[in-house]
Amino acid sequence: MNDPAGAKPTRFLRDYRAPAWRIDDVELDVELDAAATTVHARLSLQQDDATAPLELDAEALDLLDLRVDGRVLAGDEFTLADGRLVVPGLRGPLVLESRVRIAPDRNTALQGLYLSGTPEHGFLLTQCEAEGFRRITPFLDRSDVLARYTVTLRADRARYPVLLANGNADGAGDLGDGRHWARFVDPHPKPSYLFALVAGRLESIERTFVTAQGRRVRLVIHAEADAIGRCDWAMQCLEHAMRWDEQRFGRCYDLDAFHVVATHDFTMGAMENKGLNIFNAKYLLADPASATDDDHRHVLAVVGHEYFHNWSGNRVTCRDWFQLCLKEGLTVYREQEFESDLASRTLRRIEDVRLLWRAQFSEDAGPLAHAVRPDRYSEINNFYTATVYEKGAEIVRMLGVVLGRDGFRRGLDLYFARHDGTAATIEDFLAALGDANDVDLSPWLAWYEQAGTPELRASGRHDARRRCYELTLEQRTAPTPGQAHKRALPIPVAVALFDRSGRALPLRLDGEDAAVAANERVLLLGSDSATFRFVDVDEAPTPSLLRGFSAPVRLVQDTSPQALAALARHDNDGFNRWFASDALVRRLFAQALAHGEPEATLFSTWTGCVGSALDDTGVDPALAAEMLTVADATSLADGLDDVDPEGVHQARARVETGLACALVAPLLRRRLALGDGGDLAVEPLAQARRRLRNACLAALCRADVAHAPLARAQYEQARNLTDRLAALGVLLSMRDAGASAALADFAARHAGDALVLDKWFSLQATEADPRACERVAALLAHPAFRWSNPNNVYALLGAFALRNPRAFHRADGDGYRLVADAILRLDALTPQVAARLATAFGAWRRYEPIRRALMHRELERMLGREHLSPDLADILGRSLA
Ligand code: ARG
Numbered sequence: 001m002n003d004p005a006g007a008k009p010t011r012f013l014r015d016y017r018a019p020a021w022r023i024d025d026v027e028l029d030v031e032l033d034a035a036a037t038t039v040h041a042r043l044s045l046q047q048d049d050a051t052a053p054l055e056l057d058a059e060a061l062d063l064l065d066l067r068v069d070g071r072v073l074a075g076d077e078f079t080l081a082d083g084r085l086v087v088p089g090l091r092g093p094l095v096l097e098s099r100v101r102i103a104p105d106r107n108t109a110l111q112g113l114y115l116s117g118t119p120e121h122g123f124l125l126t127q128c129e130a131e132g133f134r135r136i137t138p139f140l141d142r143s144d145v146l147a148r149y150t151v152t153l154r155a156d157r158a159r160y161p162v163l164l165a166n167g168n169a170d171g172a173g174d175l176g177d178g179r180h181w182a183r184f185v186d187p188h189p190k191p192s193y194l195f196a197l198v199a200g201r202l203e204s205i206e207r208t209f210v211t212a213q214g215r216r217v218r219l220v221i222h223a224e225a226d227a228i229g230r231c232d233w234a235m236q237c238l239e240h241a242m243r244w245d246e247q248r249f250g251r252c253y254d255l256d257a258f259h260v261v262a263t264h265d266f267t268m269g270a271m272e273n274k275g276l277n278i279f280n281a282k283y284l285l286a287d288p289a290s291a292t293d294d295d296h297r298h299v300l301a302v303v304g305h306e307y308f309h310n311w312s313g314n315r316v317t318c319r320d321w322f323q324l325c326l327k328e329g330l331t332v333y334r335e336q337e338f339e340s341d342l343a344s345r346t347l348r349r350i351e352d353v354r355l356l357w358r359a360q361f362s363e364d365a366g367p368l369a370h371a372v373r374p375d376r377y378s379e380i381n382n383f384y385t386a387t388v389y390e391k392g393a394e395i396v397r398m399l400g401v402v403l404g405r406d407g408f409r410r411g412l413d414l415y416f417a418r419h420d421g422t423a424a425t426i427e428d429f430l431a432a433l434g435d436a437n438d439v440d441l442s443p444w445l446a447w448y449e450q451a452g453t454p455e456l457r458a459s460g461r462h463d464a465r466r467r468c469y470e471l472t473l474e475q476r477t478a479p480t481p482g483q484a485h486k487r488a489l490p491i492p493v494a495v496a497l498f499d500r501s502g503r504a505l506p507l508r509l510d511g512e513d514a515a516v517a518a519n520e521r522v523l524l525l526g527s528d529s530a531t532f533r534f535v536d537v538d539e540a541p542t543p544s545l546l547r548g549f550s551a552p553v554r555l556v557q558d559t560s561p562q563a564l565a566a567l568a569r570h571d572n573d574g575f576n577r578w579f580a581s582d583a584l585v586r587r588l589f590a591q592a593l594a595h596g597e598p599e600a601t602l603f604s605t606w607t608g609c610v611g612s613a614l615d616d617t618g619v620d621p622a623l624a625a626e627m628l629t630v631a632d633a634t635s636l637a638d639g640l641d642d643v644d645p646e647g648v649h650q651a652r653a654r655v656e657t658g659l660a661c662a663l664v665a666p667l668l669r670r671r672l673a674l675g676d677g678g679d680l681a682v683e684p685l686a687q688a689r690r691r692l693r694n695a696c697l698a699a700l701c702r703a704d705v706a707h708a709p710l711a712r713a714q715y716e717q718a719r720n721l722t723d724r725l726a727a728l729g730v731l732l733s734m735r736d737a738g739a740s741a742a743l744a745d746f747a748a749r750h751a752g753d754a755l756v757l758d759k760w761f762s763l764q765a766t767e768a769d770p771r772a773c774e775r776v777a778a779l780l781a782h783p784a785f786r787w788s789n790p791n792n793v794y795a796l797l798g799a800f801a802l803r804n805p806r807a808f809h810r811a812d813g814d815g816y817r818l819v820a821d822a823i824l825r826l827d828a829l830t831p832q833v834a835a836r837l838a839t840a841f842g843a844w845r846r847y848e849p850i851r852r853a854l855m856h857r858e859l860e861r862m863l864g865r866e867h868l869s870p871d872l873a874d875i876l877g878r879s880l881a
């Protein structure tokens with residue numbers, strides 16, 4: 001395969017070589033200034049391969065001078081080109097010193113050292129993962145080079161009163177000329193991608209945390225003055241996360257201070273820099289007036305995620321970027337468990353599975369499909385994907401299911417003990433988990449190496465005469481780019497069997513001792529197919545399969561609608577109640593797509609199940625809300641060919657509206673019973689009640705415009721953002737006469753609040769109406785929209801391209817043109833953001849011929865443009881390959 005024009009050369013996992021040179025110690029002296037920062041680096045280098053020249057990574061910087069052991073090198077003693085600084089003929093050990101100048105205020109890529117906000121009022125900060133450190137100083141910018149850092153920052157005191165870097169504070173003082181300095185020593189060797197510094201006018205809140213080992217830790221959250229009042233929730237979340245990691249995984253914090261900083265200018269969610277996490281403000285700031293319940297839970301999850309990286313990522317890091325899932329899959333799993341323990345396990349699992357279906361299954365079904373541990377890449381920033389993160393977490397979850405809670409903990413303890421302070425691989429991870437439990441986990445490597453979503457077929461047969469139930473499981477994975485033949489994977493299938501009265505049967509396999517019979521167990525399918533025979537089964541049972549979504553597969557089961565309905569009503573696993581209901585939705589959707597209408601009996605079977613969840617006050621209100629929420633169009637179209645997004649929308653709308661119309665009375669009843677929702681509490685039950693109440697409102701207004709006054713009243717009386725935003729969304733989707741006034745009112749209420757206005761942008765961008773296209777085009781000119789701000793871009797253009805299939809895929813191609821034009825414009829500014837938006841075109845081959853041709857044309861048009869970034873060139877090239 002050729003690298004497309006503009007893309008970086010492809011790197012291969014099999015070409016990994018240990019570094020020829022090592023860096024033991026780094027001393028950085030940074031003279032900070034928004035327009036011209038100078039960085040003086042002093043690297044103590046050791047040579048492990050005597051024949052290798054010294055080659056450092058260096059990008060987007062002006063080299064002022066270079067010294068070896070104090071001697072200034074002449075211009076002909078080194079070369080600097082194509083991002084590489086090469087000094088031939090050196091023999092280590094030696095000290096290499098470099099002085100470079102960089103321009104943070106012109107760094108719109110937001111990688112390396114950059115400016116957040118305006119030159120007068122903003123602050124300076126860094127983002128180094130994956131390859132940003134080479135834009136700060138020449139370095140061996142690879143994750144298997146671990147060094148000890150001493151960092152001295154100097155800056156104007158009035159302009160940059162707060163100075164921060166990784167590690168422990170080691171002195172500060174005045175320089176006499178209006179400037180000051182501060183020094184930080186990080187005792188833990190770390191790869192360069194975990195480096196960070198921050199400088200500017202920031203306010204802070206502070207607490208003290210005493211670890212289980214008795215270490216007193218200062219917890220400090222920093223934000224700009226207008227945002228510091230919204231950091232209390234994040235502080236609570238941080239304290240919970242630290243305690244939880246001690247209790248659940250025995251992991252304690254290891255420095256004297258833990259700093260967290262919020263910025264509005266960030267390409268991703270947040271970053272786990274050692275002792276100095278930097279957050280997109282979207283995942284740190286939260287109070288009931290300016291953040292929804294979901295935002296509060298996202299802050300909990302992301303604060304946890306970044307904190308948990310201190311062990312899974314920082315203490316044990318990745319040997320190379322092919323192993324990205326080593327830290328991300330494990331940390332997402334830890335984050336999921338954290339939120340599940342602190343908030344609602346069922347809700348988190350449903351949301352994760354919805355996300356997996358919408359984002360990861362679709363990624364796996366197109367030209368951008370890749371293994372959780374890819375074996376090649378051109379631009380690593382394009383591999384921070386749903387596959388690496390979400391499917392990576394699913395693999396860890398499966399291992400957790402198979403090893404059990406204690407076994408998994410033992411394995412993780414051994415992993416941390418063995419690899420602390422080093423850069424590890426997936427093989428190391430599996431070996432530690434296996435060794436601690438005396439099992440061979442090497443078959444699990446296939447999950448990391450093989451792309452594509454496995455299909456799991458399940459069929460059951462009851463033999464009344466022999467009193468047994470045979471469950472046959474078969475797996476198959478379709479080919480993906482570059483992987484024509486697929487191996488069988490180990491697939492854990494959690495199972496329960498229910499009898500007619502809803503009782504879970506004791507499960508005993510043929511040949512087993514009666515004493516081991518449990519009501520739920522995990523079957524491990526290790527080959528293409530296997531049959532499991534359960535004995536002492538007197539009647540045909542209702543099988544509940546893949547409980548808790550025990551493996552990331554597409555389940556195809558021959559279960560009857562009656563059996564699914566029984567599970568949707570009575571399964572004792574909340575997730576599987578929803579899962580069964582969703583399976584019915586998919587059958588109804590397929591009928592509506594094929595025949596215009598779903599079949600009436602099946603339809604009332606399903607609405608009966610949802611209605612009974614709605615009426616049952618013993619059911620978790622969040623679960624009832626999720627059962628009321630029909631799967632999104634992208635996930636419903638999973639597995640279809642020649643997709644017509646308009647047809648998908650219509651069929652989905654039939655199912656959704658049909659449900660609402662069938663349940664008007666119980667919806668009204670339950671909404672009334674839930675009260676006025678004005679409660680400001682953020683605890684899980686209060687959130688769940690609001691969730692259900694708002695799901696009821698949306699359904700009622702879908703059933704009948706006569707319910708619009710309920711939405712108008714809720715909009716006006718809302719005492720928190722969750723309820724106000726939900727009501728606004730309902731008014732908008734009804735095209736209510738009052739919708740424009742409400743939109744204007746909302747924008748006025750929250751003027752100047754970037755995060756809330758982003759929600760306002762997203763609401764309009766995701767309205768399932770083809771005219772959303774013109775609306776988005778108009779909003780690009782709104783004064784609150786800035787092209788250089790990734791949050792704005794994702795809120796408006798990302799929401800439109802990735803979460804509004806009906807409008808993005810408009811048959812006239814206007815949606816495609818709008819987004820392609822935006823991508824080209826963004827590419828010159830923030831290539832990572834442009835590349836991410838471009839993934840919206842990835843699935844082009846799965847659409848019907850007219851749209852396929854239109855998308856293809858836009859892809860070619862973009863690829864034909866000169867001076868594309870390597871990021872965008874890589875996505876476009878792979879999409880068209
Ligand atoms: N490690 C961060 C996290 O998942 C994400 C950083 C991604 N940065 C990037 N440039 N791709 O917590």
Ligand code: ZN
Nearest residue numbers: 305309328331
């Ligand atoms: Zn992460």
